[in-house]
Amino acid sequence: MAKSYMQVKGLVKRFGPFTALNGVDLEVFPGEVHALLGDNGAGKSTLIKILAGVHQPTSGRIFIEDDEVQFRSPRDASAAGIGTVYQDLALNQLMSVTRNFFMGRELKGRLGVLRTKEMDKIAHDEMLKIGIDISDPRQAVGTMSGGQRQTLAIARAIYFGAKVLILDEPTSALGQRQQMEVLKTMMRVRARGDIAIIFITHNEIHSNLVADRFTFLALGQVIGAGTKTELAGEDIRRLMAGGAEMKDLAHELAAI
Numbered sequence: 177m178a179k180s181y182m183q184v185k186g187l188v189k190r191f192g193p194f195t196a197l198n199g200v201d202l203e204v205f206p207g208e209v210h211a212l213l214g215d216n217g218a219g220k221s222t223l224i225k226i227l228a229g230v231h232q233p234t235s236g237r238i239f240i241e242d243d244e245v246q247f248r249s250p251r252d253a254s255a256a257g258i259g260t261v262y263q264d265l266a267l268n269q270l271m272s273v274t275r276n277f278f279m280g281r282e283l284k285g286r287l288g289v290l291r292t293k294e295m296d297k298i299a300h301d302e303m304l305k306i307g308i309d310i311s312d313p314r315q316a317v318g319t320m321s322g323g324q325r326q327t328l329a330i331a332r333a334i335y336f337g338a339k340v341l342i343l344d345e346p347t348s349a350l351g352q353r354q355q356m357e358v359l360k361t362m363m364r365v366r367a368r369g370d371i372a373i374i375f376i377t378h379n380e381i382h383s384n385l386v387a388d389r390f391t392f393l394a395l396g397q398v399i400g401a402g403t404k405t406e407l408a409g410e411d412i413r414r415l416m417a418g419g420a421e422m423k424d425l426a427h428e429l430a431a432i
């Protein structure tokens with residue numbers, strides 16, 4: 177079997193007395209989509225914020241290609257090849273595609289002159305590689321569709337070195353056509369073979385369409401994990417339902 181790029185072992189995160197993650201394991205492989213599923217409050221965002229260097233874990237270990245790492249900041253995580261695309265995409269609607277693509281990392285020539293043409297070409301070409309042909313990279317991001325914006329954020333993360341691409345609910349705010357565009361983009365990234373994608377979603381159909389591997393979280397714990405072949409479709413439905421049931425139960429118990 178291929179070697180994993182990143183391995184997470186026994187991750188615990190407490191916020192005061194509250195345990196958001198309770199011993200989570202996760203392993204991601206280049207050329208695979210790893211769906212991270214779970215109901216609201218399961219701990220998905222907390223997990224990825226730790227991987228992105230936003231939160232520090234209470235305990236647990238993270239390995240990148242066998243070396244243990246500690247991310248003290250988003251910069252550390254980014255330098256280790258963790259690229260995160262949050263739901264808000266961190267794009268400025270009023271600025272051009274190219275400016276958003278390079279935001280703060282512009283290419284400059286001697287005397288600090290911006291290499292505008294070169295940056296336009298890179299933004300255009302990198303997006304084209306994963307399926308969107310932007311005719312004018314100087315158009316404002318606000319004029320693009322939701323799917324195109326998602327692709328811009330993904331292309332940018334890859335261009336700046338992401339080896340683990342974390343996508344937080346990339347399809348949730350989109351119409352059906354746009355959702356399919358984003359799933360296609362994910363499959364093109366997958367086809368490169370060198371990037372591990374973590375796909376956070378509530379959508380069982382989407383995860384079944386694209387994921388090679390699944391991890392189900394409920395109340396901060398992994399309640400099921402495995403490859404698509406290990407988990408039959410039936411298991412996936414049961415695990416989704418199980419997560420929701422556990423959450424309902426927790427609410428009932430908390431109300432007593």
Ligand SMILES: Nc1ncnc2c1ncn2[C@@H]1O[C@H](COP(=O)(O)OP(=O)(O)OP(=O)(O)O)[C@@H](O)[C@H]1O
Binds near residue numbers: 195215221
């Ligand atoms: N900064 C924080 N302080 C205290 N509790 C937090 C904090 N961040 C998250 N939590 C709690 O941790 C639990 C897990 O939250 P998290 O946002 O990781 O869930 P999620 O799986 O991403 O849910 P959703 O699907 O709604 O995005 C929740 O009960 C949440 O209230």
Ligand SMILES: [Mg+2]
Binds near residue numbers: 220221222
């Ligand atoms: Mg979340």
